[in-house]
Amino acid sequence: MALIGDGENWTPLRQARADLGWKVSQLIAALRRCAARTNVALGSDKSLKTTVSRHENGHIHPSDEWRYLYRLVYGRTDEELGFADPSDRYDEPTPIDDLRQRLATSSRVDMPLVREMEKQVHQIRLLDRRLGAPSLLEQTRAVMATLDELMSHSVRPSIRSALAAVLADAATLAAWQALDVGALGQAWHHYETAKVAAREAESRVLLAHAMGEQVYALHDLGRLTDAVTLVEGAVTTVKRNGPPLLNCWLRAVEGEVHAKLGDDECHRALERSVELLPADPDDPRLPFISLNEAHLARWRGHCLAHLGQPEAVDYLRRAVDGMDSSFVRAAAGLRCDLAQALFSCGEVDEARVHLRTARSLANQVGSVRQRRRILNLGRVA
Structure with a gap:
């Protein structure tokens, strides 16, 4: 049985709290917020500390209600939190009557309903920017499951294709959220789902976008050569006649990977990205890409900070001034980049101010x- 106290022997549930740097009191506060939204009754803080300790030590197995709360708090699956029971038994194969019911349900889907689901995915995206992935990933996965179920049992080509397009968008969003909570395996699975759905929808745009984001899973794993191969494949997929904003975004992704590798191709990719930025960067066909001059300055500053080049500070200060306050997670990354650039320039006091803001x-x-990122920078600063 896993014991608490030694990171190497922590249960996955205890590790999830460690990944967030939370004390038990912070976890309890998050549990209470989620419980209030789901009408789950919780006891006193003292009893909750005991329950959490038993769960994290592996002494007792959380109930379905508790498992749901932990999924909401951490944004991870039962398997990632160590809840999966290998002795669980699955039902017998779906009977004919069940298949008939699923086909009947999917047959009622029309284009107005698909558009409503499209709006639902976009609303989750907007909330994600402000509230973060842990509180929304469970919801995104639920929407994905519904879309996949409806698409898999749709026989009308137009409806099936439209559902596949929304599923590709939802799965890419879920993957990005999973990356943010540190669940790389889950993220990779969602990106693969997104790519399959994009092919079903016959959308090069959605496929290229999913591939471009999947680059970051490889980036976070340190597989940078593979990341270059993937982003080059995304650029080839959409080709030059694709939406300029998507091509601009893909070149910026390419530049970031090359910056991590420390090679000169970074500058060429970033220059191409700047050239491709449309005069009006709001493309209704691409609700999943938010990219304007401020975002591009942030991206360029991020790359230059990795390369240790002093001009990164100017780009990042410009990005701070132009950043939309609704992009909270992006603002955290921006402040971390600025701290890194300032540390490189010897501006230690100001760097620490931005690092504290990034942490908050x-x-x-x-x-x-x-x-x-913030912890790693704090160690070397």
């Missing part, structure tokens, strides 16, 4: 990915 923002949205 990352904690607000529960971003494990940004917290790791």
Whole structure:
């Protein structure tokens, strides 16, 4: 049985709390917020501390209600939290009557309903920017499951294709959220789902976008050569006649990977990205891409900070001035980049101010990915 106290022997549930840097009191506060939304009754703080300790030590197995709360708090699956029971038994194969019911349900889907689901995915995206992935990933996965169920049992080509397009968008969003909570395996699975759905929808745009984001899973795993191969494949997929904003975004992704590799191709990719930025960067065909001059300045500053180049500071200051306040997670990354650039320039006091701001923002949205960056920078600073 796993014991608490030694990171190497922590249960997955205890590790999830460690990834966020939370004390038990912070976890309890998050549990209470989620319980209030789901009408789950919780006891006193004292009893909750005991229950959490038993769960984290592996002494007792959480009930379905508790498992649901932990999924909401951490944004991870039962398997990632160590809840999966290998002795669980699955039902017998779906009977004919069940298949008939699923086909009947899917046959009632029309284009207005598909558009409503499309709006639902976009609303989750907007909330994700402000509230962070842990509080929304469970909801995104639920929407994905519904879309996949409806698409799999749709026989009308137009409806099936439209559902596949929304599923590709939802799965890419879920993957990005999973990356943010540190669940790389889950993220990779969602990206693969997104790519399959994009092919079903016959959408090069959605496929290229999913591939471009999947680059970050490889990036976070340190597989940078593979990341370059994937982003080059995304660029080839959409080709030059694709939406300029998507091509602009893909070149910026390419530049970031090359910056991590420390090679000169970074500058060429970033220059191409700047050239491709449309005069009006709001493309209704691409609700999943938010990219304007401020975002591009942030991206360029991020790359230059990785390369240790002093002009990164100017780009990042410009990005701070132009950043939309609704992008909380992006603001955390921006402040971390600025701290890194300032440390490189010897501006230690100001760098520490931005690092503290980055930490506060990352904690607000529960971003494990940004917290790791901040912790690593704090160690070397």
